[in-house]
Amino acid sequence: MTEQPARRLLLVHAHPDDESINNGATMAKYAAEGARVTLVTCTLGEHGEVIPPQLRHLTGAALGAHRLAELTAAMRELGVEDFRLLGGKGRYEDSGMMGIADNDDPASLWQADVDDAARALVEVILEVRPQVLVTYDPDGGYGHPDHIQTHRIAMRAAELAAGAGWEIPKIYWNRVPRTVAEQAFARLQVDLPALPFGKAATVADVPGVVEDERITTVIDGTAHGAAKAAAMRAHATQIDVAEPYFALSNELAQPLFTTEYYELAHGEPAARPESDLFAGLAPQEAS
Numbered sequence: 001m002t003e004q005p006a007r008r009l010l011l012v013h014a015h016p017d018d019e020s021i022n023n024g025a026t027m028a029k030y031a032a033e034g035a036r037v038t039l040v041t042c043t044l045g046e047h048g049e050v051i052p053p054q055l056r057h058l059t060g061a062a063l064g065a066h067r068l069a070e071l072t073a074a075m076r077e078l079g080v081e082d083f084r085l086l087g088g089k090g091r092y093e094d095s096g097m098m099g100i101a102d103n104d105d106p107a108s109l110w111q112a113d114v115d116d117a118a119r120a121l122v123e124v125i126l127e128v129r130p131q132v133l134v135t136y137d138p139d140g141g142y143g144h145p146d147h148i149q150t151h152r153i154a155m156r157a158a159e160l161a162a163g164a165g166w167e168i169p170k171i172y173w174n175r176v177p178r179t180v181a182e183q184a185f186a187r188l189q190v191d192l193p194a195l196p197f198g199k200a201a202t203v204a205d206v207p208g209v210v211e212d213e214r215i216t217t218v219i220d221g222t223a224h225g226a227a228k229a230a231a232m233r234a235h236a237t238q239i240d241v242a243e244p245y246f247a248l249s250n251e252l253a254q255p256l257f258t259t260e261y262y263e264l265a266h267g268e269p270a271a272r273p274e275s276d277l278f279a280g281l282a283p284q285e286a287s
């Protein structure tokens with residue numbers, strides 16, 4: 001068996017850009033520390049709205065190919081070498097926002113059989129043997145069908161992998177503590193006139209916001225904030241960055257967090273709060 005880094009982190013996301021927005025600082029930090037960081041992205045985001053006018057002609061498969069190139073560039077910025085598409089390129093397509101006709105496309109992730117999709121992820125889990133899995137909460141953070149389905153697939157894959165020889169000791173969901181979000185949006189109101197965005201988003205627009213007491217783990221990625229911002233910039237069809245803020249295609253400014261927050265959904269927290277996703281793992285789990 002090939003030699004594996006002692007610490008192995010697997011992240012499962014719906015579209016190219018979600019990883020950089022949610023976990024960019026965390027991914028850069030652990031990659032810089034020599035951990036193996038593996039990203040599995042479930043779709044190429046073929047139905048994403050494109051921000052730059054000169055790229056708005058890109059739709060469907062052409063947009064997917066472009067977003068794969070953006071993802072590749074983003075991973076270079078974060079120092080992450082191992083990134084994959086669930087089931088291989090083109091296996092699952094973007095389902096679009098909840099309630100649109102694309103949700104019913106048989107090729108969409110929303111229509112995928114969860115067990116089938118999970119089995120594709122189990123192969124990755126058994127190969128990488130991660131101690132830590134990061135994904136979304138059951139609502140997908142904000143109700144996008146691909147994010148909800150990604151949660152289901154990741155959690156089911158962890159269950160199936162446990163029965164097939166590798167139980168992932170710690171599973172985390174992406175979170176933002178409510179008071180952190182509120183304070184950041186208060187600062188945003190002050191800074192807004194100087195930003196290239198006309199309006200501000202609100203706390204309700206941020207995925208995964210919960211009451212502070214649910215946060216188990218705080219990853220200080222300040223040292224990797226520049227890498228995170230560069231990775232987000234690489235997703236130029238989807239994100240406009242003006243540090244320390246950014247906007248999606250709705251052009252509403254929101255904070256760019258370089259400290260990232262998690263809720264431990266499976267496993268034992270080593271402290272409260274933890275400052276390391278791998279905290280408390282027994283040596284045999286970390287080798």
Ligand SMILES: [Zn+2]
Pocket residue numbers: 014015018144147
């Ligand atoms: Zn997404």
